[in-house]
Amino acid sequence: MRYTQVFPKTKREAPKDAVAVNHKLLVRGGYIDQLMTGSWTLLPLGWRVVTKINNIIREELDAIGCLEMLMPLMHPKEIWNETGRWDGADAIMYKIQDINSKKQYALSFTHEEIVMDLLRKHISSYKDLPVAIYHFSTKFRNEARPQGGILRGREFLMKDLYSAHTTNEDMKQFYEKVSQAYVKVFERIGFEVYVTEAAGGVFTENKTREFQVVAEAGEDTTFICDSCRWCANKEIFQDTNSKIQKCEKCGNEMRSERTIEVGNIFPFGDKKYAEMMKVGFTDKDGVKKLVHFASYGIGVSRVMGTAVEVWNDGKGIIWPEAIAPFRAHLVGLKDSTDIYKRLTEAGIEVLYDDTNRGAGEKFADADLLGMPVRLVVSERLGDKLEYKKRNEDKAEILSFEEILTRLKG
Amino acid sequence: MRYTQVFPKTKREAPKDAVAVNHKLLVRGGYIDQLMTGSWTLLPLGWRVVTKINNIIREELDAIGCLEMLMPLMHPKEIWNETGRWDGADAIMYKIQDINSKKQYALSFTHEEIVMDLLRKHISSYKDLPVAIYHFSTKFRNEARPQGGILRGREFLMKDLYSAHTTNEDMKQFYEKVSQAYVKVFERIGFEVYVTEAAGGVFTENKTREFQVVAEAGEDTTFICDSCRWCANKEIFQDTNSKIQKCEKCGNEMRSERTIEVGNIFPFGDKKYAEMMKVGFTDKDGVKKLVHFASYGIGVSRVMGTAVEVWNDGKGIIWPEAIAPFRAHLVGLKDSTDIYKRLTEAGIEVLYDDTNRGAGEKFADADLLGMPVRLVVSERLGDKLEYKKRNEDKAEILSFEEILTRLKG
Numbered sequence: 001m002r003y004t005q006v007f008p009k010t011k012r013e014a015p016k017d018a019v020a021v022n023h024k025l026l027v028r029g030g031y032i033d034q035l036m037t038g039s040w041t042l043l044p045l046g047w048r049v050v051t052k053i054n055n056i057i058r059e060e061l062d063a064i065g066c067l068e069m070l071m072p073l074m075h076p077k078e079i080w081n082e083t084g085r086w087d088g089a090d091a092i093m094y095k096i097q098d099i100n101s102k103k104q105y106a107l108s109f110t111h112e113e114i115v116m117d118l119l120r121k122h123i124s125s126y127k128d129l130p131v132a133i134y135h136f137s138t139k140f141r142n143e144a145r146p147q148g149g150i151l152r153g154r155e156f157l158m159k160d161l162y163s164a165h166t167t168n169e170d171m172k173q174f175y176e177k178v179s180q181a182y183v184k185v186f187e188r189i190g191f192e193v194y195v196t197e198a199a200g201g202v203f204t205e206n207k208t209r210e211f212q213v214v215a216e217a218g219e220d221t222t223f224i225c226d227s228c229r230w231c232a233n234k235e236i237f238q239d240t241n242s243k244i245q246k247c248e249k250c251g252n253e254m255r256s257e258r259t260i261e262v263g264n265i266f267p268f269g270d271k272k273y274a275e276m277m278k279v280g281f282t283d284k285d286g287v288k289k290l291v292h293f294a295s296y297g298i299g300v301s302r303v304m305g306t307a308v309e310v311w312n313d314g315k316g317i318i319w320p321e322a323i324a325p326f327r328a329h330l331v332g333l334k335d336s337t338d339i340y341k342r343l344t345e346a347g348i349e350v351l352y353d354d355t356n357r358g359a360g361e362k363f364a365d366a367d368l369l370g371m372p373v374r375l376v377v378s379e380r381l382g383d384k385l386e387y388k389k390r391n392e393d394k395a396e397i398l399s400f401e402e403i404l405t406r407l408k409g
Numbered sequence: 410m411r412y413t414q415v416f417p418k419t420k421r422e423a424p425k426d427a428v429a430v431n432h433k434l435l436v437r438g439g440y441i442d443q444l445m446t447g448s449w450t451l452l453p454l455g456w457r458v459v460t461k462i463n464n465i466i467r468e469e470l471d472a473i474g475c476l477e478m479l480m481p482l483m484h485p486k487e488i489w490n491e492t493g494r495w496d497g498a499d500a501i502m503y504k505i506q507d508i509n510s511k512k513q514y515a516l517s518f519t520h521e522e523i524v525m526d527l528l529r530k531h532i533s534s535y536k537d538l539p540v541a542i543y544h545f546s547t548k549f550r551n552e553a554r555p556q557g558g559i560l561r562g563r564e565f566l567m568k569d570l571y572s573a574h575t576t577n578e579d580m581k582q583f584y585e586k587v588s589q590a591y592v593k594v595f596e597r598i599g600f601e602v603y604v605t606e607a608a609g610g611v612f613t614e615n616k617t618r619e620f621q622v623v624a625e626a627g628e629d630t631t632f633i634c635d636s637c638r639w640c641a642n643k644e645i646f647q648d649t650n651s652k653i654q655k656c657e658k659c660g661n662e663m664r665s666e667r668t669i670e671v672g673n674i675f676p677f678g679d680k681k682y683a684e685m686m687k688v689g690f691t692d693k694d695g696v697k698k699l700v701h702f703a704s705y706g707i708g709v710s711r712v713m714g715t716a717v718e719v720w721n722d723g724k725g726i727i728w729p730e731a732i733a734p735f736r737a738h739l740v741g742l743k744d745s746t747d748i749y750k751r752l753t754e755a756g757i758e759v760l761y762d763d764t765n766r767g768a769g770e771k772f773a774d775a776d777l778l779g780m781p782v783r784l785v786v787s788e789r790l791g792d793k794l795e796y797k798k799r800n801e802d803k804a805e806i807l808s809f810e811e812i813l814t815r816l817k818g
Contacts, residue, residue, distance in 0.1 A: 007476060007540045008531035033527055036485045041527060044476035044542065051477075067416060067453035068460075072564050073482070073547055074503075074516070076445045094483075096505040096514075100551065104508065107483070118442055118450060122417035131416045133453065138482055138547065142509065155481045 001326070002340075003353040003365075006030065007044060010365050020217050022308035023149025025317050029369050031304075038146025038154030042301065045369070048325035049304050050157060054136055056188050056322065057159050057298060060181040064174075066132040066161055071114055073138055075106040079113045083276045089202045094140045107140040110203070112268075112295055115162040116277040119291065126166050126283045129291065130174065134161035136300065148217055150305040151260060161296040166283065168269055171292035175267050178296050182211055182263050185298070189307065190320035194259065196222050198233035203266050203295070207236070211263035211298075215309040220261055223247075223254040260306045263298040311391075317370030318390050326351040327407055329371035331362045333378035339385070339400065348407050350375075366390075375403065410735070411749075412762040412774075415439065416453060419774050429626050431717035432558025434726050438778050440713075447555025447563030451710065454778070457734035458713050459566060463545055465597050465731065466568050466707060469590040473583075475541040475570055480523050482547055484515040488522045492685045498611045503549045516549040519612070521677075521704055524571040525686040528700065535575050535692045538700065539583065543570035545709065557626050559714040560669060570705040575692065577678055580701035584676050587705050591620055591672050594707070598716065599729035603668065605631050607642035612675050612704070616645070620672035620707075624718040629670055632656075632663040669715045674705040720800075726779030727799050735760040736816055738780035740771045742787035748794070748809065757816050759784075775799075784812065 003009075007030070014024035015034070026032045031046035042050055058068065077095075080086040086095065086106065094107040108114070115133065123129065139158045146154050161178065165171040179195065186193035191213045198210040210233060212222045221234035225247035234256070237245055245254045270290035273279070280290045304323070311318040321327065330340055330352040340352040351371060353362050359378075366374045367390070376386035387403055388395040398406075412418075416439075423433035424443070435441045440455035451459055467477065486504075489495040495504065495515065503516040517523070524542065532538065548567045555563050570587065574580040588604065595602035605619040619642060621631045630643035634656035643665070646654055654663045679699035682688070689699045713732070720727040730736065739749055739761040749761040760780060762771050768787075775783045776799070785795035796812050797804040807815075 005474060005476070007537075007542060009537065030531075033530065035481050035523065035526070039481045039483065041481060041523075042479040044478045047478045047544075050479070065414060067414070069453050069456045070451040070459070070566070072444050072448045072450060074448065074549060074564055090509065095508040097508055098551070099504040099506055099513065100499065114444065114450075117444070121442065122439075128416075128418065133416060135456075140483060142507070155483055157479070 001351055003351060004355055006351075008033075010368055018149070020147070020149040020151065020305075020309070021312055022151065022217070022305040025308055025312055025368070026149060026305070029317060032150055038143055038152070040150050040153060040156075040301070042157070045325045046304065049307075049319070049323050050300055052323040052325075053189065053300050053303050054159065057185050057300070060185050060188075061134055061159075061161060061178075064132075064177050064181050066134050068135060069133050070135045070137060071108075071111055071118070073108045073140070075108060075114055077104045077106060079117050080106045083113055083273060085113065085202070092141050092143070092202060094142050108137070109139055109141045110295070110297070111135075111137075111160055111162065112203070112273050112293075113277065115295075116273050116279050116293070119164055120277060120279040123164070123279070123281050123291070126281055129281060130163060130165045130170060132161065132163040132174065134159060134296075148219070148305070150301050151217060151309075152219070153301070156299060157301040159298045159300055163294050163296075164279070164291040166281065166289070166292070168292050171267065171269065171294055175265060175294050178265060178294075179209060182265070182296070182298065186211060186213070186262060189303065189322050191262070191306070191310065193262070194222055194224055194231045196231040196233050196259075197236060198264070199235050200266060204268055204272060206267055206269070208264055208266045210261045212259035213262055213306050213310060214257045215260050215306060216258055217309045218258040218260040220259045221256055222259040223256050225250060225252055225254045227252040260302070260309065262303050262306055263296070265296040266294060268293045268295070312370075315364070316368035319370045319372060321372050324370070324372050325349075326371045328373040328375050329353065329366040329369060331359075331366055331374060331376045333359055333362070333376060336377040339375075339377055342400065343404070343407070346404055346408070348404070373407065410760055412760060413764055415760075417442075419777055427558065429556070429558040429560065429714075429718070430721055431560065431626070431714040434717055434721060434777070435558060435714070438726060441559055447552055447561070449559050449562060449565075449710070451566070454734045455713065458716075458728070458732050459709055461732040461734075462598065462709050462712050463568065466594050466709070469594050469597075470543055470570060470587075473541075473586050473590050475543050477544060478542050479544045479546060480517075480520055480527070482517045482549070484517060484523055486513045486515060488526050489515045492522055492682060494522065494611070501550050501552070501611060503551050517546070518548055518550045519704070519706070520544075520546075520569055520571065521612070521682050521702075522686065524704075525682050525688050525702070528573055529686060529688045532573070532688070532690050532700070535690055538690060539572060539574045539579060541570065541572040541583065543568060543705075557628070557714070559710050560626060560718075561628070562710070565708060566710040568707045568709055572703050572705075573688070573700040575690065575698070575701070577701050580676065580678065580703055584674060584703050587674055587703075588618060591674070591705070591707065595620060595622070595671060598712065598731050600671070600715070600719065602671070603631055603633055603640045605640040605642050605668075606645060607673070608644050609675060613677055613681060615676055615678070617673055617675045619670045621668035622671055622715050622719060623666045624669050624715060625667055626718045627667040627669040629668045630665055631668040632665050634659060634661055634663045636661040669711070669718065671712050671715055672705070672707040675703060677702045677704070721779075724773070725777035728779045728781060730781050733779070733781050734758075735780045737782040737784050738762065738775040738778060740768075740775055740783060740785045742768055742771070742785060745786040748784075748786055751809065752813070752816070755813055755817070757813070782816065
């Protein structure tokens with residue numbers, strides 16, 4: 001893409017109220033824009049990042065047999081009343097009233113109740129199970145203090161998956177499969193991810209599993225056992241002020257880190273949702289049973305913010321290849337249309353700075369925007385190009401063919 | 410995909426309240442499910458259709474330089490007040506109040522105001538223009554009587570595009586480009602589409618352009634001139650009861666048809682939105698001017714419904730290739746795992762009925778679900794397969810290689 005066609009252009013200054021690094025850099029880079037507190041437009045560059053995150057998730061979930069769909073966002077009050085969450089999730093859920101009709105609805109902060117309503121309409125026999133369905137959709141959460149840029153918003157994008165099974169064993173097996181798929185997703189992006197034991201919040205009284213990434217901006221504290229790799233959210237320990245905890249699995253001392261929760265998975269079994277909403281099936285022997293249910297979430301816009309928190313320097317973002325909006329940033333210090341075309345035709349995603357600005361501004365933009373590779377074309381270099389990785393200082397002078405080989409590798 | 414893994418399975422009976430063909434067939438086929446009046450889950454098969462529609466739109470819009478993004482759905486009242494549409498679009502817009510905080514918001518029924526707010530924050534010079542940004546996102550419309558299955562819902566999926574330009578001429582040129590891109594989109598799907606002059610409703614007092622498809626279930630009446638191809642929505646004629654109208658362009662008599670509006674485009678210029686929200690730029694001579702603005706919508710879930718209205722018979726849906734969830738429906742009257750694998754490995758999207766049901770039920774499902782090609786594997790046929798197009802009666806007995814050639818062709 002030509003930079004002259006990108007909307008909007010980069011900014012020199014971060015918003016005055018910005019504290020978190022992702023807030024500053026994503027706004028300056030033109031990745032996101034704030035509509036109101038906790039509510040962000042994912043601008044074209046940001047949307048490219050989120051699309052890549054979504055595609056990685058989609059590939060890993062489809063690989064274990066999950067089906068993509070799309071559920072509505074405005075929900076009938078009655079369904080949320082069935083589990084008591086119309087009032088029980090009050091602190092986080094937007095309960096709204098249509099000003100004209102006075103009718104009351106919930107805006108989706110999650111979809112357990114809605115999925116369960118769907119399942120009970122369509123499942124009757126054990127032959128209809130298991131089911132694993134997911135969607136990428138907007139979530140609304142009435143956060144008292146949205147903060148951390150796009151780490152905690154009132155409206156954001158989430159991938160949520162729901163599965164239902166005939167037995168608890170089957171559910172547990174699938175729960176492990178999803179857990180492994182999540183680890184793959186986060187590792188493909190480039191994160192070092194800690195699978196962490198945690199409490200269930202407004203979702204369940206069971207223990208749940210969170211996927212945590214170490215970052216200063218994180219709101220969570222995770223205890224990590226480097227010996228056996230067992231991790232636990234601080235909230236599940238009795239003495240929450242202690243900075244040292246012993247590992248429950250191997251007894252070694254755990255280190256404590258500030259972390260960002262990028263995913264979480266909830267094993268509900270046949271309690272709560274299945275029980276209260278009467279979601280059942282008839283088994284092989286004609287006996288009526290409740291389904292065993294679980295849900296699984298990844299905050300995809302939060303993942304983008306986390307990536308920026310983890311990979312940045314004083315100059316800007318340093319995207320990992322897997323989710324970078326473009327593979328390379330082509331800085332044209334003379335007309336580079338030909339190079340741009342040849343790279344594009346070779347299937348390389350290139351952001352081509354075709355503006356008439358000076359070299360300094362162009363280099364600053366390349367650093368701010370953070371594509372994995374910067375290419376420079378200039379009179380001085382003749383037919384060759386300068387090749388520099390965003391996360392290295394070393395620059396090399398290479399031929400077009402050498403660069404193509406590297407970018408395709 | 411194996412049919413045993415599909416959720417949910419087909420149903421013999423349509424919902425009792427279903428009148429529209431798309432309502433009956435999409436529900437029976439497991440493409441959609443109603444959460445509440447006017448609100449539908451796009452189930453996995455339905456989501457596959459919508460994804461294909463979205464990808465066609467994406468390709469055609471990207472080809473003319475549009476940028477994809479994602480804007481929020483819950484909007485500040487203040488912004489809608491700037492154009493008077495907080496009250497002016499009352500009949501259609503959900504104005505909501507958070508039951509807890511008492512704060513008031515609009516739920517997006519369109520995004521003109523939100524885009525304009527974004528533009529005025531990021532545009533200052535003529536160099537920042539033109540801009541053409543779009544998203545696929547949920548729309549909420551407070552329809553008094555949602556009807557026609559997914560043709561008119563209270564919550565649905567839309568692609569909306571917005572463009573801003575330095576001059577009216579530039580806007581008009583781009584407006585024509587989008588108009589042509591829309592025609593390409595609808596023709597790629599397989600529709601005969603009529604580009605129709607219409608009124609602007611709650612959007613504008615200018616004439617607008619609608620994209621209409623002839624179908625009995627349509628709520629619109631379109632006058633079509635077969636001589637010069639000029640078309641007009643009945644609503645713009647003075648004598649709205651007349652069944653005959655003369656073409657304003659060539660004077661010939663126009664025929665009247667029931668149609669479904671699948672897209673519409675609005676040329677606002679620098680009036681209304683730009684004026685009221687003060688969205689301007691500085692031109693080459695340092696003069697401050699207002700941007701020339703236009704918006705463009707395609708109801709993507711409605712497009713799916715329209716396809717079903719246009720292509721069906723007594724037995725079920727007849728998907729056109731471009732948006733069929735699968736290219737072929739493989740009916741296995743004996744184990745066909747090998748054929749299924751070979752087709753899949755060859756890149757053919759196949760729905761494989763691997764259930765233990767009888768031939769009659771399987772054939773009925775294939776007709777109901779409507780994939781373009783049905784393949785049958787049975788003992789009787791030996792190594793060969795039966796190949797039958799959904800829209801033809803003729804069945805042929807062919808080798809696997811012959812079938813592969815046809816499916817790839």
